[in-house]
Amino acid sequence: xxxxxLAAALLASCAEAPAPAQKFDxxxxxxxxxxxxxxxxxxxxxxxxxxxxxxxxxxxxGGMVLEQTVHEGTKPPxxxxxxxxxxxxxxLTGTITDTPGPIRGRLSGNRLFxxxxxKGGLKADQVLTMQPGGRTIVNKMTxxxxxxxxxxxxxxxxxLD
Numbered sequence: 128x129x130x131x132x133l134a135a136a137l138l139a140s141c142a143e144a145p146a147p148a149q150k151f152d153x154x155x156x157x158x159x160x161x162x163x164x165x166x167x168x169x170x171x172x173x174x175x176x177x178x179x180x181x182x183x184x185x186x187x188x189g190g191m192v193l194e195q196t197v198h199e200g201t202k203p204p205x206x207x208x209x210x211x212x213x214x215x216x217x218x219l220t221g222t223i224t225d226t227p228g229p230i231r232g233r234l235s236g237n238r239l240f241x242x243x244x245x246k247g248g249l250k251a252d253q254v255l256t257m258q259p260g261g262r263t264i265v266n267k268m269t270x271x272x273x274x275x276x277x278x279x280x281x282x283x284x285x286x287l288d
Contacts (some may be wrong), residue, residue: 151237151257153211153219154191156264156286157183163266165282167199177282186270189213190221226251248272255284262286 163179178198186192190212198204211221219232228244237257245251253268269281276284 148226149237149257149259149261151234151239151255151264153232153234153239154185156182156257156261157181157191157193158185159183160287161284162287163282165280167278167280170279172275175207177280179282179284181284186210186212186261249277 131190134145159182161181161183163177163181166178168174176198177200180196180198181193183191183193190210193209193211195207195209196204197207197275205225207220208224211219211231211232213219217234219234221228221230221232223230223243226243226245230241231244232239232242239253239255241251241253241255243251250271251268253266256265256267258265259261262285264284266280266282266284268277268278268282270278270280
């Protein structure tokens, strides 16, 4: 019995450790076309489908520009532009055309954490998580007003090139 336990322990110690999560590089991922599909759930309203088509490009100064077409339920599509630039190897800042405040971002492994203020004083927090293989991101966004969650977005973003 002791030999069996020893053999099992030896085999367990030889097993491969899980591969480390892929580091998230926003400029690499978002350069070129991507498509996000998911749902938007606003407090006291039914969920609606969302689709976001993005074309990203470097801005020539170390940052990037994301041109987006946002389809939200039955509303007409709208255009917006993100401009993001690194402020350190793990932080970034930027703007979105439809928000009044700056974007603040922090990279940690396979995740990008974003927060910014939207119109009407709504506070947005996003967590974008790179999935294994590096071609898909899961985006989870929470929107708060006065500290109360008023909306959530869950979206899967895929590289198209």
